[in-house]
Amino acid sequence: MKFNRIHALKDPWKFFTLVIFIVLTVLTVVSQLWILRTSVQEKGGAFTLRTGQADQPAEIEAETLSGFTVHQEAPSVIALARAGHDFFSIDSSVPGQIVLSSQTTSFGEPALDEDGKLTIPYGATGQPAARKPATLQIEQKVFGALFQSSAGQRLQVERLSPGSLRIHHAPRAYLNFRDSSVRFGLGNYITFLTTGKYLDAIVNSLLIALTATVVAGVLGTMLAYLYARYKMPMTSAVISLVTMASVSPPFLGAYAWRMLLGSSGIITRLLGLNWTIMGMHGVIWVIIWLIFPVVFLLSYDSFVSIDNSMRECSYSLGADRRRTFFRIELPLAIPGIVTGLYMALMTAFTDFGTPYIISLDLNTLPVLIYKEFMSEVGGNYSIASTGSVVMVLLSSGILLVQRLYLAKRSYASIKTQQPSARMPSAGKKVAIEILTLALIAMAFVPHITVLVTSFFKWEAGILSSIPTWENFVRLFNLSLNSIWVTLTTGTAATFLTFAVGIGIAYVIVKKRYPFFGQALNILVMIPYIIPGTVLAIGLILIFNRPPLLLTGTWLILVLAYFVRKLPYAVKSAESALYRIHPALEEAARSLGATPAKSFWDVTFPLMIGGVISGATLSFLQIMTEISSTIMLYRPPWKPMTAVIFENTIDAGADFGVASAMTVVLMVMLYVPLYFITTKTRKPKETRIEEL
């Protein structure tokens, strides 16, 4: 069973494995390596030289200086060094001209283009010229004159010697120097870890994520325990509501709370408050309600799955309820709770929408990366990549902690009897109901706010009390295309993800190819630790040039969603496959079915139920994806999330359309959710005992 490349073309599974292996390597490994490469690239540097009047010497504008260090050698001589090495010096003792001279660098033949921009190739002295030499570009700007340049004022250059150039310039000119060379080094990391702005982003991200997770963890676990142990009326309704909240768009909370409590928010103006939600406190508050559902759902599952006899045994040995909870129930439920907390922490840490919408100037890592990368005044890919690497390292660290913690606490799966819930006393019941009501209300404030405001007229960013349909009318007139984009990208990505996911799971579980099976198993899990923002940067970096020019297309959105959801698809298909005993397929083969036919006839129908509900959940998450969407989309391929997002951040934005669009999105989310939770037949358990 050697994996043979030539043979691979004959065996369709081997061919599939090989193709997927290559595609995934490009999408995950190569894109991440490209980010790593970009993060260690340092730009050559730039500065602006302000030439003096009459006999005043030239000076470098301090705020424009990057990449170089400067010292004044003489009143009219400025020496520039880079990375600790002397580069060249500028002598401006003669008015109207500067002389560049260097001991270590030799200048090539300068070229002057039509716009008057001077390009000077250079290389280290005594070394052969590189195939594509680095260049120094000098551009002249003259302010104060009515017309910026005239023929007589163009730059002129004389090459005095290999190490020396004389440049004639206009009086009172500003000369922009830009070095095109790219060097590799850890400079970006040093900048990132020593500059206040970047350090703040790291601290803010961690602070927000940890605080929100702790609060949501306490609330979610507490409520979950109460519902697992007490017979409460409407338990299933509460669980359905929390499930609904768990698939809400991640930016919905931020946007709705800002409408209510922002600087010109509904409540703020109504009560004339000085206080607003804008700021770190608001980000934490909103994220608590974003991650509360996942903590509740996972804790609830683990509390419910504890066999009742475990508790009864503890009681029989003399432990009271309190000690039984801390000594038996909590430790048994801990793996599920920790998994929930991990998911919550990751969501909080990588959340882009909330901090961006809620806070105007609060930097978190995803926001910072986005700003650095997308900045209209020449995005800084290198520093954005550095931030991405830092972010991936931090999220890998979080994953590692979770794995190490769980590794010591993995229990054999506990077969459950009917879990028994006690009747709460009347007082307790009321207390639990009040708590439930409060928590559910907070989780649904955004939904209600958006629903209500979508039917009112907005005037200059302020909600009026005039009811209207106009928001929806405008939505259908202007932005119907976005609904189409969301549906098509979502559907295509979901189908692609699950078709490929089932295939990969099949290869991993059944085919067990010596090297490629293992490699594929690792490869599909890589996107699990890549935040959406970082994934988007990786895709842009590798797909922004021919022949793979995909940036700005519909396809790159599909690819991003595909990569993000693949780990979930593979793992759910894998567990479905492990539940199906191999004898079921072997029975078909013994009756004459080929492997392909036995897969289609036996395994596929048995796993499809679970796959459909998994795929639907993925589809819902894709429709609300924001962190990579916002970086990757380009008109006309503008998904709904992007429309909503854009209309929530600008002051003069159309909140009405954003609300109406969100209402449409919620309908698109909750209708499929209703069907998978109530209508789909649960996949029948295979009646096969493990051998």
Add this chain to the structure above:
Amino acid sequence: MKNYERNDAQAVSVTIENVVKKFGSFQALGGVSLSIRSGEFFTLLGPSGCGKTTLLRCTAGFERPTSGRILFNDADMTHIPPWEKNIGFVFQNYALWPNKSVYANIAYGLEIRKKSASFIREKVEWALELLGLPGIGNKMPEQLSGGQQQRVAIARALVIDPTILLLDEPLSNLDAKLRISLRFQIREIQKKLKITAIYVTHDQEEALEISDRIAVMNEGLVLQIGTPEDIYERPARRFVADFVGKANIVPGRREGDAFICSERFRISLAPEDRAQAPEGRGAEIMFRPEALREVGESGRADMEGRITDFLYHGNIRRYMVDAGCPAPVVYETSIPHSIGESLRLAVTQYRLYA
């Protein structure tokens, strides 16, 4: 490699030639050779991990032998995949498809063979009748008891007129009574259809009852092949004796014409057996608990001992007799005795293992 008609229900013989199967560094089969006659009910018997299931799966084609050959009649089937072999395979866990009805489960193999709808209906009915399950075609597997499920699985395997029926511990998940009745039903059907059957089990009682011949396996090797009588009464190896039925295996040595374990345990050997145990060297003697006979004061006894323990089994009584040997000798009889009584016993049949 289709040199026989698929619908031909004529039984085949199976020849296994020096089959070795390795899983990584673990050797599951260490060179097994067998020949199974056509129409024979052949059992592979052994403890778990002995390689019996691996050998069956190699025969079916689910596993490929590392080396060696497997022939059906004269055709080399070693590397033919299961779906080209026309075999019936019955799994330990039934392996009924839970999403298909009983009818659909049984009809599957015929649908693969593109039989007409009316033929399939008739054939499925025939199979259900054969297994004594008329009228359950519309049920789902989960609605059936374990015994019914396994009979459906057997019907599913038989409906395609396989050239050979392979059964992998088909009864081990069933309760004791059902196991016995189903065992007879399988044997009856096998004889009626005159089909070659290979049956894997770790239950020696089942193997003795059901088989024409048995191969006892251990650690990837066949230790003995023979009829149930051969295996039980003339076990070739100590392992076979111990594994099949109950056996007293007593260590000792030969002194002259007798095998001695203690002063109260002295079995006189037939002349032809003496060569088996060299004088003075350690050896073991094996005899069944029922191969002991009580002798009076005057008769010649092979051992004398006191009853130390007693177990009542209804049809027989089982006594532990201390004859001065390392372990008590087990003696089975219907004669009532009480603990503490002394017995003089003669051995009617024994085997020596050096």
